Amino acid sequence: MGSIPKDLRYSKDHEWVRVVGDRVVVGITDYAQDSLGEIVYVELPTVGDTFQADEEIANVESVKAASAIFNPVSGTVSEVNEKLEGAPELINEDCYANHLYTLSDFDTQDLDGLLDADGYAEYLKTLA
Amino acid sequence: MIEPLVFELSRCARRGYDYPSCDVPQVDVPVALKRMKAAALPELSELDVVRHFSRLSNRTFGVDYGVYPLGSCTMKYNPKINEKTASLEAFTHIHPLQDSDTVQGALKLMYRLLEALSTVTGMSWGSLQPSAGAHGEYTGLKIIKAYHLANNQGHRNRVIVPVSAHGTNPASAALNGFEIVEVATDERGLIDLTSLDALLDDRIAAIMLTNPNTLGLFERDIVLIANKVHQAGGLLYYDGANLNAIMGMARPKDMGFDVVHLNLHKTFSTPHGGGGPGAGPVLVSKPLVPYLPKPDIVCVDGTYRFDWDSSLSIGKVAGFWGNFLVLVRAYTYIVRMGLHGLREASRHAVLNANYLLAKLEDLLDHPYGNFCMHEFVLSAQSLKDETGVSALDIAKGLLDCNYHPPTIYFPLIVHEAMMFEPTESESMENLDILADTLRMLIQTARTDVAVLKRAPEHTVIGRVDEVLAAKSPVLRYVRKETTEG
Helix, strand or coil, rough: CCCCCCCCCCCCCCCEEEEEEEEEEEECCCCHHHHHHEEEEEEECCCCCEEEEEEEEEEEEEECCEEECCCCCCCEEECCCCCCHCCCCHHHHCCCCCEEEEEEECCCHHHHCCEEEEHHHHHHHHCC | CCCCCCCCCCCCCCCCHHHHHHHCCCCEEECHCCCCCCCCCCCCCCCHHHHHHHHHHHHHCCCCCCCCCCCCCCCCCCCCHHHHHHHHHHHHCCCCCHHHHHHHHHHHHHHHHHHHHHHHHHHCEEEECCCCCCCCCHHHHHHHHHHHHHHHCCCCEEEECCCCCCCCCHHHHHHHCCCCEECEEEECCCCCHHHHHHHCCCEEEEEEEEECCCCCCCCCHHHHHHHHHHCCCCCEEHHHHHHHCCCCCCCHHCCCCCCCEECCHHCCCCCCCCCCEEEEEEEEHHHHHCCCCCCCCHHHHEEEEEEEECCCCCCCCCCCCCEEEEEEEEHHHHHHHHHHHHHHHHHHHHHHHHHHHHHHHCCCCCCCCCCCCCEEEECCCCHHHHCCCCCCCCHHHHHHHHCCCCCCCCCCCCEEEEEEEECCCHHHHHHHHHHHHHHHHHHHHHHHHHHHHHCCCCCCCCCCHHHHHCCCCCCCCCCCCCCCC
């Protein structure tokens, strides 16, 4: 199943969300990185652009497949993890320490629609 | 040892050729067009060149060397008689611009091939121009687009593809300016009808399907699906990738399809390209015939000629008449097999796949279906959870046992997918040995993981660093600067 930190919220598309003050940080889960395999390229959004929930915001390409990342919480991109451009494999090494992007002005209602760690663990069981 | 590049073998002023004496008037090339620096061509003796390419040819792997169960690719044996007919001087020494009166045999062959392909698919007529499967898809969708435009349905801009579709399907649709919508697969591994119903409206131009589908399962609701799509005003596109399961037994036309492309390199035993010339003919039902590419080949009073006349045609989609010698190979195969032989080929392809499936079912997970058509998809997920050994590791282990591995990680809806298609070419003994080899590798996964993680060790190149290859590919040789300039 992979690790599922208790302090994060999760989408059914396998993104994790961490609330830090007035911003949210978004990354992909251990399940996602393990399913993708070795990641070779990450396409990140442009800082300043606004995205709705469930809108396609980024792309992650592995040796197996290219996969779209669906934005879990509507908001405006305030920062992207530029380290991933040169070293996308950081996501495989530690997917919770290496986020994709940060959103400001996010919608707290979208946050309520996400799963907690236990709920996500239950959801993963249904996929097995 | 890694074979050096031909450029690295080069030695200054070594020669391996003689020009014939000039038999045409010599012309001075204008200075402006002349090369100022010597071309960086490799310089080798004839023996150097022969040895270089002989060594390389020994290191390739094809169905002529061993079992090649690459799912979805139909790597059947290409009978050598195909090469014999394709090398007849009457075919190799003709020019595409010759007057049609002087190439009646070539035109007759193309005409008859179209007749045969129309018979196998149930379609009315087609075009041999497209140079490959994806080119066939592009052409077929262009025909669908032209048909909708001519019928005042130009607003139809959506193409439905299943989540398990070949990647070329959505790509071909996108290239034609369509929006792609995905239809889900249900627990049977077939098109989810509820999900399909929700997509059917007046925006739908077409649905693209393979049947049997990418999981190797026959879409048993196909007639119902065809009725629903037609009622919504859409057309059905048949990707011929999996035709090898049904030749002589079921026809795409009878299932309700309107446009078909065939991969001659899969079903009709022409060589798989490796980037080389291929052919992906397109065939259509009667209402779509006027939209086919031009020129068409027609037969009037026993004389064959090209027909350019059409106001509705999408135009020409290839240089000259397509890859003609590939067509000669496919026609040879069809004539040699006959309809009975084609049916037997499909029956044996399905039998072989089910035999191999039965031998492997207890080794790996089989998520969809009980029986299969010409191919099947297993999952190494349980094995990976238990041992850490993935589908990739098993595939690499097969390389060490002199097999080409099956397709892995496709279709994406099956985790740790391994997709096997043995084709009709393999004997029962060969399938037994392949199954024993897989059994041995999976035992190794439980006893010595490291061996599989290191594999392949007996190939010239070991485990390739795919991340580095994708991130920093070296795509061309850079010549070291020498004093010669």
